Every structure is written in C-alpha cells, then in structure tokens.
Amino acid sequence: DGGITQSPKYLFRKEGQNVTLSCEQNLNHDAMYWYRQDPGQGLRLIYYSQIVNDFQKGDIAEGYSVSREKKESFPLTVTSAQKNPTAFYLCASSHSGTSGARDEQYFGPGTRLTVT
Amino acid sequence: GEDVEQSLFLSVREGDSSVINCTYTDSSSTYLYWYKQEPGAGLQLLTYIFSNMDMKQDQRLTVLLNKKDKHLSLRIADTQTGDSAIYFCAETLSGGYQKVTFGTGTKLQVIP
Numbered sequence: 763d764g765g766i767t768q769s770p771k772y773l774f775r776k777e778g779q780n781v782t783l784s785c786e787q788n789l790n791h792d793a794m795y796w797y798r799q800d801p802g803q804g805l806r807l808i809y810y811s812q813i814v815n816d817f818q819k820g821d822i823a824e825g826y827s828v829s830r831e832k833k834e835s836f837p838l839t840v841t842s843a844q845k846n847p848t849a850f851y852l853c854a855s856s857h858s859g860t861s862g863a864r865d866e867q868y869f870g871p872g873t874r875l876t877v878t
Numbered sequence: 879g880e881d882v883e884q885s886l887f888l889s890v891r892e893g894d895s896s897v898i899n900c901t902y903t904d905s906s907s908t909y910l911y912w913y914k915q916e917p918g919a920g921l922q923l924l925t926y927i928f929s930n931m932d933m934k935q936d937q938r939l940t941v942l943l944n945k946k947d948k949h950l951s952l953r954i955a956d957t958q959t960g961d962s963a964i965y966f967c968a969e970t971l972s973g974g975y976q977k978v979t980f981g982t983g984t985k986l987q988v989i990p
Contacts, residue, residue, distance in 0.1 A: 766920075802983075804966065804980045804981055804982040804983055805921075805980040852921070865970075866923045869913075869922070870920050871919055871920045
C-alpha cells in the first residue's frame with residue numbers, strides 16, 4: 763500500500779527540548795511539505811522540499827528545521843526556539859510541486875505535539 | 879493577497895443537502911480543491927476544479943465556481959452522518975512552486 767506515514771501519533775515534550783517528527787512516503791513523490799494546524803486557523807506551511815537535498819522556508823519557519831537526505835523522508839525538528847509548539851503537525855507530499863499542474867497533495871495522519 | 883475564507887461551522891440534518899462556501903482573493907488561482915478531514919486524521923482530497931470551469935459534479939458532490947466573485951462552493955447531496963468532518967477549500971497559486979493556500983476549514987455536523 764502506498765502512502766504517507768507519520769510517527770508518533772502523539773508526542774509529549776518538556777519546554778526547552780528539541781523534538782523530531784518523522785514523515786515517510788512510498789509514493790515516489792518528489793515534493794514534500796510540513797504544515798501546522800491550529801484550531802480555527804487552517805493549515806500553515808512550515809517548510810517544503812521540491813527535491814532531495816533542497817528545501818525552502820514556508821510562511822512560519824521560525825523555530826523549525828528540516829532535512830531532505832532521502833526522497834522518501836522529510837523529518838521536521840521543532841526546536842526550543844519555537845515559542846508556541848503545541849499543535850497538530852501534518853506532512854504531505856505531491857508528485858512534482860510544479861506550478862500550474864494539477865498536483866494534489868497527499869497527507870499523512872498527523873502528529874499531535876504537546877509541549878508543557 | 880492570499881486569503882481563503884470559510885465559515886467555521888455548519889449543521890444539517892441527515893438526508894438534507896449541505897452547502898459549504900469559500901471565498902478566495904487571488905485571481906491567478908489555477909486549481910481549487912476540497913479536502914475532508916475526519917477527527918484526528920490527515921486531509922483527504924475530495925474533489926478539485928480547474929479555474930476555467932464553472933461546475934463539476936462527482937456523485938453526491940457538486941462544486942460550483944464563480945470566478946467573478948471569487949466564490950467556491952461544495953454541495954453534498956443526501957448528507958450522511960459519515961460526512962461529519964472538517965472541510966477545507968484550497969487554491970493553487972501560479973508562479974514558482976506549487977503553493978497551496980488552505981482555508982480555515984468548515985466543521986460540518988450532521989444531525990441524525
């Protein structure tokens with residue numbers, strides 16, 4: 763079965779600790795994305811990657827970091843610099859990320875991060 | 879600007895039609911999408927419409943696009959309790975990479 767997996771589903775951390783969220787896809791997609799979802803605010807783009815070894819900041823990148831060493835994997839690190847890290851994090855992928863193409867994004871099941 | 883707006887909540891009775899509305903501001907949108915999110919889960923693509931179309935029908939789903947007013951709607955016929963979820967509209971903007979802007983989401987509650 764092809765798809766996107768995120769782990770863990772629930773994650774709890776103490777304030778001041780860095781935490782890494784996993785995202786893996788076996789869809790052979792070039793592009794991958796990380797979003798943050800807060801109640802009543804829709805999805806906000808954190809980082810995206812159109813190809814291996816390359817990634818770009820999204821709208822709310824401060825306090826986050828990513829890597830794209832393999833096509834299948836796009837882990838997100840929430841650093842201690844992120845002021846309000848408690849949220850639901852969604853990873854997505856798409857075939858190419860090319861402008862103008864009907865290139866819908868496929869989403870993982872999400873990770874709910876709680877920082878206390 | 880890039881702003882996609884939706885009302886936050888909609889309640890309908892089982893068997894009735896649901897209409898979820900969305901307004902967007904960027905006239906250069908190419909594709910517009912409707913996604914469904916069930917509680918605690920990721921988003922699932924329901925349907926899409928290309929910006930040069932006015933309407934698209936897919937089984938119980940009808941998408942209407944009014945480009946002049948930048949208004950998109952999703953009609954669900956014969957709404958079932960399994961349709962209870964949050965529905966997001968999204969637009970793809972032209973230029974650069976495939977940037978998708980999501981609306982705030984409309985929570986649909988179906989009353990048995």
